[in-house]
Amino acid sequence: MTFSERNVLFKVGIVICTISFLLIVAASFLIIPAHPTMGVSAFRPAGFLHFLIGHILDFNYFAVHSSIIMSVLFSLAGICLIHYFFEHTSAPEILYIAFFAISLTFESIRLVLPLYYIFDIPSFYLLQITRLLLFARYFGVFSLFAASICSAGLEAQKASIIILVIFISALVITFSVPINTQNWDTSLNMINGYISTFRLIETIAFLATILSFLISVNVHGSKDYAYIALGVAIALVGRNLLISADNWICSVLGILLLSVGTWFMCSKLHNIHLWL
Secondary structure, eight states, X not given: OOHHHHHHHHHHHHHHHHHHHHHHHHHHHHHGGGGGGSOOOSBOOOSHHHHHHHTTSXXXXXXXXXXXXXXXXXXXXXXXXXXXXXXXXXXXTHHHHXXXXXXXXXXXXXXXXXXXXXXXXXXXHHHHHHHHHHHHHHHHHHHHHHHHHHHTTOOGGGHHHHHHHHHHHHHHHHXXXXXXXXXXXXXXXXXXXXXXXHHHHHHHHHHHHHHHHHHHHHHHTOTHHHHHHHHHHHHHHHHHHHHTOOSHHHHHHHHHHHHHHHHHHHHHHHHHHTTO
């Protein structure tokens, strides 16, 4: 993939994220007044930190709404900064990091649930759009793994094949997951089947990504890749907090970790490739 082709993808990402942001702003005028009338879910988000905080703070739909807006803003700001700093920089990994950033803009899909109650949207459409959200999430996680194997020595010329592989992998997982559109948790996420299995897949992808970047330390003889691995770990922890946040602590902590981790890995990657 050439510089110009990669930069076109960056610009397409900017357009997608901008549209998503404008839609979420427009939808907020309808959704925020409806928050007090929404039913209360019996489910809280899973996770150790959520379990601890859940005993201290009750859920807050305004915190959930804010976390979704923060996800979209992070995505828009992230892809704009990536395009600005990497437009003329040869870094094959940055394409996949950009995909990861863009994937967060699809968190706006969660606001379809309040709209589902306002406009009585058929559950069929709710099901399909939830699958789109799941696809974006797995595509984002697998994109970071693709970035790590590129840094470990995979040829950059195979970018099209890599994108196709992660696209198909995310698609297969998305359509393998049974989704109950009648049940959701307090973070406005639909309740999915095989939760433990797919959580294991995410954990394996997470560990494999970190390991690949650590291997790159020996491959390239640069300790900066170890810092990139640290940045990836921080970003993924923040992402998981943010996309399942149902209170202000998880929302704020999630966006901070996600932003710091992403800035950390992008800045180190930029330093590595700046003079190549």
